[in-house]
Amino acid sequence: MKLFSLLISLLFLFNINAQTITNYTTADGLMDNFVECVNVDVDDNIWFGTSVGFQKYDPSTSDWTNFDIANYPDMVSNNIKQINSTLNSIWIGSDYGINTWNEPVFTTYNSTNGLASNQVRSIDVKDNSPDDIWIGTNQGVSHFDGSSWMSYSSPDLHWSGVNATAFDSNGDKWFASPLGGVTHFDGTSFTVYDTSNGLLSQNVTALLIDNQDNKWIGTGSGISVLNASNTSFTHHTRMYIMPPPDTLNPVVDIAMDSYGRIWAAIYVGYLAEGGIAFWDGNQWEDFHVSDGLVGPNVRGLSIDSEDNVWVVTSTGVSKISSIVSSLNSMIDVNIDLFPNPSDGKIQIFNKECDLTDVSVYNMLGSLMYSEILISEPQLTLDLSFLSSGIYQLVFSSNQGILNQKVIIE
Numbered sequence: 001m002k003l004f005s006l007l008i009s010l011l012f013l014f015n016i017n018a019q020t021i022t023n024y025t026t027a028d029g030l031m032d033n034f035v036e037c038v039n040v041d042v043d044d045n046i047w048f049g050t051s052v053g054f055q056k057y058d059p060s061t062s063d064w065t066n067f068d069i070a071n072y073p074d075m076v077s078n079n080i081k082q083i084n085s086t087l088n089s090i091w092i093g094s095d096y097g098i099n100t101w102n103e104p105v106f107t108t109y110n111s112t113n114g115l116a117s118n119q120v121r122s123i124d125v126k127d128n129s130p131d132d133i134w135i136g137t138n139q140g141v142s143h144f145d146g147s148s149w150m151s152y153s154s155p156d157l158h159w160s161g162v163n164a165t166a167f168d169s170n171g172d173k174w175f176a177s178p179l180g181g182v183t184h185f186d187g188t189s190f191t192v193y194d195t196s197n198g199l200l201s202q203n204v205t206a207l208l209i210d211n212q213d214n215k216w217i218g219t220g221s222g223i224s225v226l227n228a229s230n231t232s233f234t235h236h237t238r239m240y241i242m243p244p245p246d247t248l249n250p251v252v253d254i255a256m257d258s259y260g261r262i263w264a265a266i267y268v269g270y271l272a273e274g275g276i277a278f279w280d281g282n283q284w285e286d287f288h289v290s291d292g293l294v295g296p297n298v299r300g301l302s303i304d305s306e307d308n309v310w311v312v313t314s315t316g317v318s319k320i321s322s323i324v325s326s327l328n329s330m331i332d333v334n335i336d337l338f339p340n341p342s343d344g345k346i347q348i349f350n351k352e353c354d355l356t357d358v359s360v361y362n363m364l365g366s367l368m369y370s371e372i373l374i375s376e377p378q379l380t381l382d383l384s385f386l387s388s389g390i391y392q393l394v395f396s397s398n399q400g401i402l403n404q405k406v407i408i409e
Contacts, residue, residue: 035312
């Protein structure tokens with residue numbers, strides 16, 4: 001029992017009790033409470049897609065700007081399924097093709113002038129570039145380079161279409177399929193990852209690649225994480241806790257905040273139950289209606305530059321803010337780290353322990369770095385070569401193992 005208490009006292013934990021949830025409905029300016037999609041643009045404007053049009057919300061002024069066919073007849077549909085932004089325009093997807101909004105002009109793209117299909121399932125933009133846009137459809141994916149289109153479909157991609165596109169550090173493309181797993185395209189060849197080689201489910205709904213090139217793959221049965229070398233999977237099936245036997249978490253959307261925390265939107269249709277969860281590198285923490293979310297039918301999420309998490313549901317929008325971004329140690333930890341968050345150059349203040357070495361692990365538990373230490377009251381650890389994110393530092397000492405987390409910005 002004493003050993004257990006010691007280990008607990010040495011852990012660093014997030015304090016998530018300080019978050020604030022602000023809800024928005026038609027009473028606050030939404031066009032419709034059933035919001036299908038959300039995007040944050042480079043200026044931190046929030047864009048919402050609904051079945052009656054789309055709109056922009058400017059948090060700095062609380063102003064709403066609405067767009068529908070009645071006022072903008074060049075729109076192809078009011079029923080907006082996907083929305084994303086580049087440095088200079090907004091891309092709006094529907095079952096009737098794509099509109100781009102570059103004020104004051106709407107431009108239309110459909111199967112007659114470039115798209116693989118009019119039924120748009122995803123819009124993904126590499127680095128906010130207007131010259132690198134990927135449109136997932138029910139018949140494949142179409143790439144826009146700023147002037148022309150190129151499409152990929154079966155047999156290169158699964159016949160069920162593309163639900164999402166993501167980009168790794170090499171510039172390779174990864175495509176999520178509704179029924180065929182994930183396909184990696186290196187510019188020459190296509191490689192499939194599905195249940196035959198470790199994926200949780202063939203039904204891939206969302207896709208994100210983190211700063212360490214781990215692929216977070218949202219499926220109908222939870223999240224599979226394919227490591228940077230594409231050799232092994234880690235699985236998460238209970239991000240949002242429900243009572244047994246309903247343990248699997250169908251994923252709707254995935255996003256990452258500036259601290260490297262992974263956020264997942266989960267919705268179980270037949271139970272009408274859902275919420276939001278985030279992974280801190282050690283455990284999942286969730287938010288649901290009892291915490292203040294506007295509704296359980298979560299449709300998507302997006303994160304602004306201040307790490308506010310915008311969650312869209314069938315009953316309105318929730319903004320989760322004031323998520324603790326620093327890590328608080330419990331009282332009995334005998335070493336301090338400063339600053340935290342940091343740029344990677346960390347001062348270690350050693351109170352009573354004789355430290356012998358330190359190992360640094362990423363959010364998946366992979367060893368990223370290790371170093372032999374000379375036990376002194378103050379040490380410097382340079383981790384500036386690591387990508388931004390959350391890391392676990394494991395110190396060996398005369399008191400045993402001490403675990404601390406750091407955020408590298």
